[in-house]
Amino acid sequence: xxxxxxxxxxxxxxxxxxxxxxxxxxxxxxxxxxxxxxxxxxxxxxxxxxxxxxxxxxxxxxxxxxxxxxxxxxxxxxxxxxxxxxxxxxxxxxxxxxxxxxxxxxxxxxxxxxxxxxxxxxxxxxxxxxxxxxxxxxxxxxxxxxxxxxxxxxxxxxxxxxxxxxxxxxxxxxxx
Numbered sequence: 001x002x003x004x005x006x007x008x009x010x011x012x013x014x015x016x017x018x019x020x021x022x023x024x025x026x027x028x029x030x031x032x033x034x035x036x037x038x039x040x041x042x043x044x045x046x047x048x049x050x051x052x053x054x055x056x057x058x059x060x061x062x063x064x065x066x067x068x069x070x071x072x073x074x075x076x077x078x079x080x081x082x083x084x085x086x087x088x089x090x091x092x093x094x095x096x097x098x099x100x101x102x103x104x105x106x107x108x109x110x111x112x113x114x115x116x117x118x119x120x121x122x123x124x125x126x127x128x129x130x131x132x133x134x135x136x137x138x139x140x141x142x143x144x145x146x147x148x149x150x151x152x153x154x155x156x157x158x159x160x161x162x163x164x165x166x167x168x169x170x171x172x173x174x175x176x
Contacts, residue, residue, distance in 0.1 A: 007071050007072075008070070008071055008076075008111065008112055008115040009069070009070045009071075009073075010067050010068070010069060010070075010079075010115065010116070010119045011067065011070055012065065012066070012067055012068075013059065013066035013067060013068055013078065014059075015056065015059050015060070017068070018052060018055055018056060018059065020068075020075055021055055021059070021066065021068075021078065022050055022051075022052060022055055024068075024075050024077075024078055024102075024104070025049075025050045025055070025078065025100075025102065026046050026050045027104065028077065028078070028102035028103060028104055028105075029045075029046065029049075029050070029102065030042065030046065031104065031105040032102065032105075032140070033137075033162070036139060037162055037163070037165065038163070038165070040163060040164075041162050041163025041164055041165045042162070042163065043163070044162075044163035044164070045162045045163050058080070061082075063082060063083050063084045063085060063086035064080060064081065064082045064086045064099075065080070065081050065123070066078060066079065066080050067079045067116070067119055069103070069112050069115055069116050071107070071112070076103060076104050076106075076107045076112055077101070077102055077103035077104060077107065077112045077113065077116055078100065078101075078102055078116070079098070079100065079101050079116040079119060079120055080098075080099045080100040081096055081097060081099065081120050081123060081124075082096070082097040082099050083095070083096050083097070083127070083129070088135070089135070089158060089171070090133060094129055094130035094131065095129060095130065095131050095133055096120070096123065096124040096127065096129045096132050096133075097132075097133055097134060098117070098120050098132055098133070098134040099134070101113055101116045101117060101120070103116070108142075113146060114150075117146075117150055120132060121174075121176075124176055125176060129176060130175065130176060131174055131175045131176055132152075132173070132174045132176065133155075133171065133172065133173045133174070134147065134152070134172055135158060135160070135169035135170065135171050135172075136169060136170055136172060137160065137167060137168075137169055137170075138157070138167070138168045138169065138170050139167075144170065147172050147174075148172075150174065151174050152172035152173060153172060153173060153174075154170050154171065155171055155172065155173050156170075156171040157170050157171055158171060
């Protein structure tokens with residue numbers, strides 16, 4: 001376990017943590033996007049993206065890593081990063097993708113997301129990556145502000161399907 005500050009600890013997620021990861025992933029995604037999407041589209045996505053089998057496969061991928069943010073030993077957010085062929089879009093050897101940073105709604109604005117981002121930054125620098133990149137929904141103003149504040153700049157976009165809804169993610173990059 002690595003202590004980042006007085007309250008938030010970053011802990012690698014292991015296969016034994018699968019049930020906790022599944023519930024945290026489903027809850028944080030629901031909290032982040034339920035108001036702006038139909039219940040049907042959201043449920044369809046949750047049921048496809050966060051199954052035990054899918055998450056187990058993601059946890060077993062050696063080019064990906066998950067980390068919990070814990071406060072008082074309780075997971076309140078998580079990070080997923082990918083390198084090489086595990087990246088969802090770009091597969092450049094000098095890059096690292098932040099695929100997910102999610103925090104429980106009750107902990108938003110308390111610096112948890114920043115601590116998770118700083119862990120991704122630390123990992124990328126330790127691996128001598130030249131840049132971090134990610135995709136963020138074009139209508140997720142809070143996340144866009146967060147990444148812009150941390151130095152990311154837009155460089156493109158791609159489609160993202162949530163249920164039956166075709167959405168657009170802004171691709172953003174931070175040069176290290």
